Amino acid sequence: MSGSVWLPPDARPTTFPTIPGQRTAPSWAEPDPVDELAVRLDDFVAAAVHPDEIAALLESDGMSDDQIRERYGVKNSFALAEELYERVTRRHPEPRTPPHDPWRVSLLTCLLRGVVFALPGFAYVLGAAAPLPLLAGALTGWTWNQGLAHRAYTWLGLGDERAAKRSLLRGVPTGVVLGALVAWLASGTADRSTAFAVGQSLYLGASTILLVRARERALLLALLPMAAGAILTLFHPVPNAARLTLLLGSLLVVTVLGLLEILPQDNAVKERGELRDQPRRTRSRHTTAGPPLLSSFPYALFGLATGTLVLHAALEDNLTAVILTLGMGPAEYLLHRLRSTAATALRSSTTPTAFRRAATRTLLHRLTTYLLTLLALALTTGISPAPLLLLGTVLWTALLLQSFGAILSTTAICSVAALAQTFAPLTALTVYALAATTQAALACALLGKATAHR
Structure with missing residues (x-):
């Protein structure tokens, strides 16, 4: 023991020289650099919805393809991103604050309208x-x-x-x-x-x-x-x-x-006067392109078609038009609620099939609520509920399709229905039923697409 020197624990060497002939640790026991990177980027990779997001992060960190091949043994950043995407389980954490709901609206405001x-x-x-x-x-x-x-x-x-x-x-x-x-x-x-x-x-x-x-x-x-x-x-x-x-x-x-x-x-007039007093070179030119006039034509034709349908109903019974007009308040509210609920379902659904089912259930629930409102008004006033409910379905699904941007489709359907009721030898119930069925089917197909809820 006289030839040995005692060292305190914190002064002892952490690595030792390799003795010739001693076996080193096997290569499979060394940590995988891709696994280490996956651990380091775990939160980001878990929340990514596509490997390209991970590739963009790798490139923003300055990793070149040569460095990636040398360090991680894969071809490029996209290959490394796909490897990370497969190794990390998907986790999409909820936002810290509730997401903004652009479709939130007051029931009182809609009833007032x-x-x-x-x-x-x-x-x-x-x-x-x-x-x-x-x-x-x-x-x-x-x-x-x-x-x-x-x-x-x-x-x-x-x-x-x-x-x-x-x-x-x-x-x-x-x-x-x-x-x-x-x-x-x-x-x-x-x-x-x-x-x-x-x-x-x-x-x-x-x-x-x-x-x-x-x-x-x-x-x-x-x-x-x-x-x-x-x-x-x-x-x-x-x-x-x-x-x-x-x-x-x-x-x-x-x-x-x-x-x-x-x-x-007065402030607008003053603002324009100040603008005229400025030198020409300092004026800011308004570059926002306005909506083309033709883009409003389908909406005008939509008003003509739906107005014709309502007027035909009013000629049969004035109370029908009154109830439909009063029902526009609840109709608007239920449309906003449908858009809001569909947006929530889009965030919570994990598969396209689950989202389509949720969207269809929401559509049927909101439409049923609207029709029950019309039915209550019809029973109160004593008018025949069948034409009212069918025409209400046509109008509500038309407004729904319009809110999703399918203005051309609903305008065409309502225009054909208005022309048929005016000139064709068809009963009002037949016209309403055909138009309501067509638009309801189109609405179900449209609401089942995630891209329609942008």
Whole structure:
């Protein structure tokens, strides 16, 4: 022991020289560098949905293909990414904060919109007029304002609020003139019905502005006095002068509110003045390409087709149109809930088949809820439920397809249905059933595709 030296534990060598003839550790006992890399990148690799994501990370870390071949024994970064993807189990952790739901909407707001859609019907109680000019003017207004609203909403989606206001400022007067002209042609003379149709066209244009600008409450308050007066006339005679005052008063208020929403404000005028005072070279050119006019045409035709279907139902029974109009509030809410639930199912489903089943169940559940709402209103009013439920299915599935961008398909189906009901010797139930079945099948096929929910 006299020739040995004691060392403390922390001073002892951790490696020892190899003695000639001593066997080294076998190669299979050495750690796999790919496994070591998989452990180091475990969180990222586990959350990746495709090997290309891992390859992008490897390349961003500066790994060249030569380094990868030398260190990991594979061809390139893509081969290494595939190897890592296979060795690590998929784990997709939930986000720390709840994901943003763009389809969340208040039920009260949707019900309010349904009431706002229905209140103008009381105007026909106060101002009795020949139906033909009013129906012709209403169809024209629905068609024009549907396309105009699409154009304004598109501008808002592009973030150009000024262009949206400008399109409304130019489009509403044109729609008023068209509606009045069609009503006059349908009447043949400039009589009381024509004057009422002109006011109807003006209201449709002004209310379109307020609805696009999300001013439902202001529109409701403007219509309440007129609606209250119309209800009063059902129980007690009201002088013609009072009827006219209520009609013109509500129309004037709605028109003024609409103009205030789209006319340039003082700050906008000041901003344009400052822009003119700037040197020409410092002005920023507006480069956002606006929506082409033809892109709004299918939406206008959609308004014409659905409006024709509703008018046919109204000619059979006025209460059918009233119930469908009131039902637009619940219909909008259920459409938003369907989109929200489908987005949740897209995040939680693990296979395409599971997602298709979840989307189909959601569609059937929301549609059933809407039809039960219509059925309750039908039983309350005592009208025949079968035509109402079938037409309600056509309208709701049409709005659903439109919200998913399938505007051409639903416009074609509704247009064929409107033409068939107008000219073909088919019953309304047959037309509604064929259109509802076709659109429901198309909706099921569309909702089962994950790419449709982008």
